[in-house]
Amino acid sequence: xxxxxxxxxxxxxxxxxxxxxxxxxxxxxxxxxxxxxxxxxxxxxxxxxxxxxxxxxxxxxxxxxxxxxxxxxxxxxxxxxxxxxxxxxxxxxxxxxxxxxxxxxxxxxxxxxxxxxxxxx
Amino acid sequence: xxxxxxxxxxxxxxxxxxxxxxxxxxxxxxxxxxxxxxxxxxxxxxxxxxxxxxxxxxxxxxxxxxxxxxxxxxxxxxxxxxxxxxxxxxxxxxxxxxxxxxxxxxxxxxxxxxxxxxxxxxxxxxxxxxxxxxxxxxxxxxxxxxxxxxxxxxxxxxxxxxxxxxxxxxxxxxxxxxxxxxxxxxxxxxxxxxxxxxxxxxxxxxxxxxxxxxxxxxxxxxxxxxxxxxxxxxxxxxxxxxxxxxxxxxxxxxxxxxxxxxxxxxxxxxxxxxxxxxxxxxxxxxxxxxxxxxxxxxxxxxxxxxxxxxxxxxxxxxxxxxxxxxxxxxxxxxxxxxxxxxxxxxxxxxxxxxxxxxxxxxxxxxxxxxxxxxxxxxxxxxxxxxxxxxxxxxxxxxxxxxxxxxxxxxxxxxxxxxxxxxxxxxxxxxxxxxxxxxxxxxxxxxxxxxxxxxxxxxxxxxxxxxxxxxxxxxxxxxxxxxxxxxxxxxxxxxxxxxxx
Numbered sequence: 001x002x003x004x005x006x007x008x009x010x011x012x013x014x015x016x017x018x019x020x021x022x023x024x025x026x027x028x029x030x031x032x033x034x035x036x037x038x039x040x041x042x043x044x045x046x047x048x049x050x051x052x053x054x055x056x057x058x059x060x061x062x063x064x065x066x067x068x069x070x071x072x073x074x075x076x077x078x079x080x081x082x083x084x085x086x087x088x089x090x091x092x093x094x095x096x097x098x099x100x101x102x103x104x105x106x107x108x109x110x111x112x113x114x115x116x117x118x119x120x121x
Numbered sequence: 122x123x124x125x126x127x128x129x130x131x132x133x134x135x136x137x138x139x140x141x142x143x144x145x146x147x148x149x150x151x152x153x154x155x156x157x158x159x160x161x162x163x164x165x166x167x168x169x170x171x172x173x174x175x176x177x178x179x180x181x182x183x184x185x186x187x188x189x190x191x192x193x194x195x196x197x198x199x200x201x202x203x204x205x206x207x208x209x210x211x212x213x214x215x216x217x218x219x220x221x222x223x224x225x226x227x228x229x230x231x232x233x234x235x236x237x238x239x240x241x242x243x244x245x246x247x248x249x250x251x252x253x254x255x256x257x258x259x260x261x262x263x264x265x266x267x268x269x270x271x272x273x274x275x276x277x278x279x280x281x282x283x284x285x286x287x288x289x290x291x292x293x294x295x296x297x298x299x300x301x302x303x304x305x306x307x308x309x310x311x312x313x314x315x316x317x318x319x320x321x322x323x324x325x326x327x328x329x330x331x332x333x334x335x336x337x338x339x340x341x342x343x344x345x346x347x348x349x350x351x352x353x354x355x356x357x358x359x360x361x362x363x364x365x366x367x368x369x370x371x372x373x374x375x376x377x378x379x380x381x382x383x384x385x386x387x388x389x390x391x392x393x394x395x396x397x398x399x400x401x402x403x404x405x406x407x408x409x410x411x412x413x414x415x416x417x418x419x420x421x422x423x424x425x426x427x428x429x430x431x432x433x434x435x436x437x438x439x440x441x442x443x444x445x446x447x448x449x450x451x452x453x454x455x456x457x458x459x460x461x462x463x464x465x466x467x468x469x470x471x472x473x474x475x476x477x478x479x480x481x482x483x484x485x486x487x488x489x490x491x492x493x494x495x496x497x498x499x500x501x502x503x504x505x506x507x508x509x510x511x512x513x514x515x516x517x518x519x520x521x522x523x524x525x526x527x528x529x530x531x532x533x534x535x536x537x538x539x540x541x542x543x544x545x546x547x548x549x550x551x552x553x554x555x556x557x558x559x560x561x562x563x564x565x566x567x568x569x570x571x572x573x574x575x576x577x578x579x580x581x582x583x584x585x586x587x588x589x590x591x592x593x594x595x596x597x598x599x600x601x602x603x604x605x606x607x608x609x610x611x612x613x614x615x616x617x618x619x620x621x
Contacts, residue, residue, distance in 0.1 A: 007454050014462040031180075035190055073454060080453045081528075085550030088528070089200060091453060092553070099448030103461070104180050109443045112464040114417055116442075117177050117297035117305070 001025040001043070003065050004050055007076050008095055009102045015111040019102060027101045049090060054079055057087070122169050122209070122321070125330035125350035125358070132362045136162040136326075139346045139366040141333045141381065144211020145606040146590030147372030148312035148320060149252070150614040154370070155323035157618035162364050163320065163327040164348050166373075167208035169313065175303035179444045182302035186215050188489075193376075195400070195480060195494035195556070199549040203400060203492060203556045205374060209329055210313030212374065213603060216557070217300045217422035218289040218309040219437070220258045221600035222249050222608075224430060235595045236567030237576050248608035248615075255319075256290035256310040258604070265296040267419020269468035270438050272410065274424055276518030282428035282510075287437065289420070290315075290603075298417045301441060316607075331362055336369050336385040336586060343369040343586035368617065372590040372610065375559035379482045379592060380490035382563065382573075387583055393573040394563050398480035398494060399597045400556035403473040404504060404527070405439065405449050406511040408520035409466045416440040416467055426514065430599050433475035434507040436514070437601075440469050449553065451524050451531035460524070468515070472507035475597040476500050482562050492559070496549035504552055509543045526553040558602050563592035578613035589613045 002025045011018025019025070032039040051064050058075045060067060067075065080091040102108060109116065137159040140151045147163065155161045170185055183191040188207035195201040206212035222245075229241035238244070252258075266274075266286060277284040290310040297305055307314045321327060330351040337345040345365040350358045371378050379388065379395035388394040417440060426436040440446060443464060450460045480494030496504075505527075512523045512533050523533040528551040530542045565588075566572030569581040578593060580586040589610040591602050598605050 008457075010455050010458065013455070013458055015458060034184070035192065039192075076453055083528075085199065085548075095453060095457075096448050100180060100183075100444040102444075103447040104178065104442070104444030112443055112447075112461065113415075114443055114464065115415075117299055117417070 001028065001047055003072065004076070004094060005098055007072055008098055015108055017105070017108055017111070019098065022102060022105045022108065024098055024102055028097060031097065031101065046090060046094065054090070122327045122329055124168070125328055125362070126353050128350050128358070128360055131360050134162055134362065134364045136160045136364060136366045138368045138370060139164065139364040140370040140372060141346060142211060142372035142374065142590065143209050143312060143317050143327065144206065144372065144374060144590065145213050145312060145603045146610040147211070147370065148316035149607045149610040150370045150372060150589040151320035151325050152316045152323065153611055153614035154618060155320045155325040157614075159618065161320065161325040162366070163325055164331045164333050164346065164362070164364075165209050165327060165329045166332040166351065167206070167329065168353070169209040169329050170214070170303060171313070172303070172305050172307035175299070175305040177297065177299035177302055177305055177442070179302055179442050186303055193489070195492040197480065197494040197496070199496055199552065199554060201400065201402060201494065201554045201556050203559055205376065205559070208313070209317060209327070210311040213311040214303055214313055215301050216603060217439070218291055218311070219422055219601040220253065220256065220288050220290050220604040223598040223600060223605045226431060227596065227599055231595045235565065235572060237565065237595070245605075245608045245612065248611045249604060252604060252607040252611065256315055257292045258288050258290050260286040260288050261420050261423040265294060265420045266423045267296070267416065267438070268414045269416050269440065270419065270424035272414070272468060272518040273438065273470060273514060276514040276516070277426050279517045280514060282426055282514070284424060284426040284428065287423055287425050294420065296418065296420050298419065298421055298440065299442065300421055328362060333373065333381055334384070336371065336381065336387065337365075338385065338387070338583055338586075341582065342584045343580075345369065368585045368587065370587045370589050370614070372588070375562045375591040376482055376490055376492060378588060378590055379562040380484070382580070387580060387586070392582065393571065395482040396479070397561040397564055398482055398492065398559060399476050399561045399594070400480070400494060401473050401558040401597060402476055402496065402500065402504060402554045402556050403471045404508050404525070404552050404554055405469055405471055406508055406515065406523060406525050407449060407467055407469040408515035408523045409463045410468060410520055411466070413465045414468050415465055416446070416469065417442065429507075429510065433503055433597070433599055434510065435473045435475070435600060436507065436511050437471050437473065439471045449524070449526060468520070470511050470515075472504070472511040474500060474503045474507050475599040479561070501547060501549050504554075505543060505545070505547055508552070509539050512539045512542070527551055558591070560591035560594040560598070560602055561596065563588045564595045565593045566595060577616050578609070587613055587617060
């Protein structure tokens with residue numbers, strides 16, 4: 001999960017923080033646990049797919065975590081742009097849930113220039 | 122309001138009418154029935170949250186206000202998220218407050234094809250007018266439009282299209298920009314601050330965290346509802362509520378109403394219950410400009426283009442906090458993050474289509490029902506056109522890049538690029554869609570062969586059982602359905618009360 005999230009939300013640029021800086025993997029596992037067992041199982045299945053199946057689909061016969069950084073990036077980008085919707089969904093779901101937590105971080109939002117609404121009456 | 126989470130025994134109650142749901146349909150029916158002198162019990166699966174509980178933080182509010190934390194969606198040839206409210210106020214608590222009457226052409230079709238007499242000649246007008254007056258429906262004032270809407274309006278006018286500020290149900294909106302996560306100021310006239318208090322004032326009793334398990338019937342007549350109390354975590358507490366009543370109004374929304382009817386033995390292959398699901402699929406089209414937009418300032422859904430409504434295309438403003446908005450930007454990793462860094466310059470509109478495709482609601486016996494939806498080629502083409510029009514308007518407004526959320530076209534920069542998108546052979550799954558308006562799953566009509574309930578909203582096979590939500594719609598409304606749900610619910614409740 002950590003490897004994937006670091007690629008989806010890398011550190012650097014105008015938003016200095018990356019996924020690891022905001023403990024995104026912990027947040028996602030906690031979120032899944034709160035939602036219930038089916039989401040935890042789905043996350044586990046998704047991680048297995050990424051670790052073992054995704055590299056093979058892209059012609060790399062090794063686990064994702066054993067690939068070099070540029071090779072991992074290549075695998076993730078290829079799956080993200082796949083013509084097959086189901087494959088794209090494996091990226092999109094993680095990007096959606098990860099992004100919800102990552103960009104929802106007050107310091108990340110602040111780096112984007114967002115001023116939160118004054119909600120107090 | 123009685124919180125089901127704290128009830129520690131089984132309860133038995135009686136009432137003239139039991140209403141399931143407190144959203145646009147249930148709350149209006151409860152208020153009308155209670156004011157007509159009926160003793161009313163209202164059951165709501167979610168909890169009660171007022172403005173002081175609305176933090177504006179998507180993660181917190183997804184958990185608090187949305188069904189399944191916002192993770193509900195269709196299964197079919199495209200995975201389409203369909204978020205729904207699960208709280209007092211239902212989806213009115215988490216929508217943008219947009220209030221449109223259904224176009225006359227739609228109501229005429231309902232009259233012609235489904236025998237809904239008078240619908241094409243203004244039969245709903247008095248109901249629409251009453252709801253609009255009570256909710257304070259009015260166009261978004263200029264000061265709350267936001268810069269994105271101003272630019273989009275300029276692009277719309279440049280291309281000669283018709284558009285206008287959106288009419289909304291609000292009293293004292295301060296444009297906090299978080300409508301979809303509950304109004305922190307209670308300015309949006311969602312039903313938890315409008316019709317539910319009105320129903321309570323007229324004597325209705327509301328049970329929250331109380332999930333309707335089945336409608337009770339006896340010899341072809343609805344006689345009550347059995348419900349289960351839920352804890353604050355959403356899990357059953359083990360205690361139940363049994364309400365015996367002369368009539369049952371089901372308004373659990375177009376996904377959970379048919380599921381409840383099916384659980385109660387009132388579905389079946391020939392009943393039309395759960396069939397004909399329409400959802401108004403929508404695609405978010407974003408664009409960056411050279412100037413700062415600060416999209417979080419202003420009413421997110423403040424301006425619409427209604428030039429193409431009759432052909433089933435409706436384009437509306439939208440914007441959400443970064444946790445929701447930023448993830449729709451294309452690519453992954455560094456390329457994605459670089460685009461998100463222009464967040465201050467980002468504007469976003471939704472291209473929505475009135476679908477002719479239809480789906481089904483299946484299952485739901487022991488949990489969430491499943492939404493099966495297969496988008497037909499006709500709707501895929503319509504969606505392609507809707508996205509192209511939205512992109513053209515953005516470019517005409519001066520956008521430097523447009524992000525249409527269509528797989529082969531991550532970024533558009535020129536009209537030629539838009540033209541290429543318009544010519545492309547696309548599949549439903551090429552669009553990153555969402556849908557916000559499920560409807561039509563217990564549609565009304567004269568003929569039991571083509572509808573589930575009669576024109577008064579009463580189930581064809583169960584007397585005393587009324588449907589009063591978007592399930593009633595015989596077809597897509599072409600515009601946001603809240604006002605039509607409310608008008609229909611008022612009509613169903615009033616017709617029922619007049620017959621007593």
